[in-house]
Each structure stands twice: as structure tokens, then as C-alpha cells.
Amino acid sequence: MGFYSQVIAPRLIDTVMSRPLFSEYRRQILADVTGEVLEIGFGSGVNLSYYPESLQKLITVDANAGMNALAKKRVKSSHIQVDNRVINGENLPMADNTFDSVVSTFCLCSIANVSQALQEIYRVLKPGGKFFFLEHGLSDEPNIQVWQNRLNSISKVIGDGCHINDDVDNF
Ligand SMILES: C[S@@+](CC[C@H](N)C(=O)[O-])C[C@H]1O[C@@H](n2cnc3c(N)ncnc32)[C@H](O)[C@@H]1O
Numbered sequence: 001m002g003f004y005s006q007v008i009a010p011r012l013i014d015t016v017m018s019r020p021l022f023s024e025y026r027r028q029i030l031a032d033v034t035g036e037v038l039e040i041g042f043g044s045g046v047n048l049s050y051y052p053e054s055l056q057k058l059i060t061v062d063a064n065a066g067m068n069a070l071a072k073k074r075v076k077s078s079h080i081q082v083d084n085r086v087i088n089g090e091n092l093p094m095a096d097n098t099f100d101s102v103v104s105t106f107c108l109c110s111i112a113n114v115s116q117a118l119q120e121i122y123r124v125l126k127p128g129g130k131f132f133f134l135e136h137g138l139s140d141e142p143n144i145q146v147w148q149n150r151l152n153s154i155s156k157v158i159g160d161g162c163h164i165n166d167d168v169d170n171f
Contacts, residue, residue, distance in 0.1 A: 006066035009160035014044035014070055017106065022134075026050040026105065029132050035100025038124060040089040040117065041107025043067050045074035048082070055080055059094075061087040064160070090116040097126045105134040110161045114171050137168035 030050040039047065042060035044067060051058070058080050062068055065086045075082045087093065089104075090113045102121045111117045121131055139145055148165040155164045 001064065001066075005064060005160050009158075010044065010064065010066040010070045012158070013067070013160065014046070017043060018046050022046075022106075023050075025134050029105070029134050030103065032130075033101045033103060033132055035129075036098060036126075037101045037103065038092075038094070038099045039103040040121065041104055041110065042071060042084060043107070045071035045078075045082075047103065047105055048074050048078045048080060051080060053079075057081045057083075059083045059085070059099075061085050061089060061092065063088045090120060092120045092124055094124045096123050097129075098124045100126055100129050101132060102129070103132045106136065108133065108135050108168075108171065109137070109163050109166055110159070112161065114166075118171060135166075135168050136164070137166040 026047055027050050030047060031052060033051060033055065037051075037055065037058050039058060039060040040062075042062045045060075048058075056079075060071075060082055062071075062084075063086070068084050068086055071082075071084060075084060089107070089111055102125055104121070108114050108117065125131065138148060145165070152163055152165045155162050
């Protein structure tokens with residue numbers, strides 16, 4: 001992983017992802033997270049302040065050590081005990097049926113093999129467990145789709161692998 005991915009991209013991603021624009025979505029989706037929780041693509045830890053007060057412990061994974069380093073400040077000031085690991089979401093070392101909740105916000109768009117990551121999420125969830133996710137993807141508007149397709153290669157470079165034209169309904 002190069003200098004851009006480890007040092008520049010984490011700062012850029014943190015600036016974009018901590019914008020108030022996303023706050024209400026984070027609040028809504030994370031309000032019902034309970035039990036043993038795994039967050040995939042933890043990034044700079046922006047979700048920490050949106051988890052329910054009752055949550056005491058969280059296991060997180062992110063493929064980029066630079067993101068984990070940036071998350072340290074938020075982890076330190078949170079009441080939640082965070083076990084933050086540098087691991088790829090497509091290959092989780094956790095046992096089957098481990099978690100009540102798995103969380104992923106704006107991460108599937110950056111994962112190279114989404115179907116493998118989804119299989120892993122399903123595997124580590126307990127029966128009846130829930131997957132909470134927020135994602136962006138291909139617009140319903142053809143005019144916007146054209147630009148998403150045109151700009152996707154640039155987004156993958158600047159956003160450290162982020163695709164802006166994923167057909168989320170067909171993940
Ligand atoms: C756009 S950021 C979102 C960060 C955070 N979830 C948020 O909502 O602010 C995407 C994150 O996914 C991580 N990521 C990308 N590919 C991954 C993979 N294969 N496994 C785990 N994390 C990955 C990136 O390192 C980055 O931190």
C-alpha cells in the first residue's frame with residue numbers, strides 16, 4: 001500500500017465522511033445496533049458517536065492501516081471499547097455465528113470482492129443477526145449514470161478504491 005493510500009487518502013476520506021450531510025443517516029441506521037457487534041471498514045471511526053449509549057464493546061476491521069491510525073483519536077475519546085484490526089473484509093478470521101450485528105457504512109463501494117465480503121458477513125452473523133449498512137451507488141437517472149460511469153476511474157484513484165457506479169440493488 002503506497003503513501004497516497006496510507007497517508008493522504010485517509011485524511012481526505014475522513015474530511016468527506018465526517019460531513020454533517022451523513023449524520024442523520026448514521027444516526028438512523030446505528031440506533032438499533034445491539035449485542036456483539038462487528039464493523040467492517042471502520043475508517044476513521046466516524047460512526048463511534050452514533051452508536052447507542054448502551055453499546056460497550058465493538059470489534060472493527062479495516063484493510064488500511066492508515067485509516068486505523070487516524071481512528072485512534074476517536075477511539076480514545078469514546079466510551080466504547082474498540083478492538084480495531086487491520087483485516088480485509090473478504091477474509092474474516094472470526095468464527096461462524098459470532099455477531100448479533102454487523103455494520104458497514106460506505107464501505108462495500110470500496111471492497112474489491114463484494115460478494116465474498118457479503119458471504120463472510122452472513123457467515124459471522126448469528127442466526128437472526130442483522131446487517132446494518134449505508135451505501136451509495138448508481139443513480140436511477142440516466143443522465144447522472146453517464147457521469148458516474150465516466151468519473152468512476154477517477155473516483156477509484158482519489159477515493160482509494162471507491163466505485164461510484166455500483167448497482168447496489170444487485171450486490
Ligand atoms: C469511504 S470509507 C468509509 C469509512 C467509514 N465506514 C465511514 O462511514 O466513515 C471506506 C473504508 O473501507 C475500507 N475498506 C476498503 N476496502 C476494504 C476491505 N476489503 N476490507 C475492509 N475495509 C475496507 C477503507 O480502508 C475505508 O476505511
